[in-house]
Amino acid sequence: MSRMKYPPSVEPWFVKLYQTEHDRVFQVTYALCGDRPTAEDATQEAFARALERWDHLRDQSWAAGWVTSTALNVARRMLRRRRWLPGSGPVDVDPVADGALDLWQAVRRLPRRQQQAVTLHYAFDLPLAEVAQVMSCREGTVKAHLAHAREALRTRLEGAADER
Numbered sequence: 542m543s544r545m546k547y548p549p550s551v552e553p554w555f556v557k558l559y560q561t562e563h564d565r566v567f568q569v570t571y572a573l574c575g576d577r578p579t580a581e582d583a584t585q586e587a588f589a590r591a592l593e594r595w596d597h598l599r600d601q602s603w604a605a606g607w608v609t610s611t612a613l614n615v616a617r618r619m620l621r622r623r624r625w626l627p628g629s630g631p632v633d634v635d636p637v638a639d640g641a642l643d644l645w646q647a648v649r650r651l652p653r654r655q656q657q658a659v660t661l662h663y664a665f666d667l668p669l670a671e672v673a674q675v676m677s678c679r680e681g682t683v684k685a686h687l688a689h690a691r692e693a694l695r696t697r698l699e700g701a702a703d704e705r
Contacts, residue, residue, distance in 0.1 A: 554599060555592060555599075562605045566605075569665060576620065586615045591608050610677060613657060648694065654686050655693070657672075
């Protein structure tokens with residue numbers, strides 16, 4: 542994966558944010574959109590936007606959450622635009638191992654906020670407070686999204702298992 546090039550004048554704080562958060566932001570974005578090139582582009586775009594706004598983000602504890610949220614929004618817009626382009630193909634989704642339930646396909650069918658909550662909390666093991674920060678909502682809202690997502694996944698995956 543290519544890394545963003547930054548001029549020597551960029552503050553060490555931004556460089557540290559980029560180095561510590563880049564892989565996590567990419568992984569979260571890729572897990573939710575299922576398309577590697579889109580996730581890479583969205584991650585780079587989010588960090589470029591963060592650099593443009595660095596004067597405002599510099600000392601904020603939520604800067605990493607802002608970058609993650611921005612990458613997810615950029616990826617979603619990119620995928621939405623792609624669907625409207627004539628001749629655009631389907632999104633590249635990684636296949637699931639033989640015999641395994643297609644959990645990620647089921648997660649990708651959830652409403653967007655439930656997808657985000659499930660991926661951030663369960664796949665990336667973020668605490669509820671940090672998930673709430675990334676999603677720009679309250680912890681109670683995250684809990685509600687997770688509860689609805691678990692119920693929807695349970696229903697879908699039990700139905701898929703019954704069909705096998």
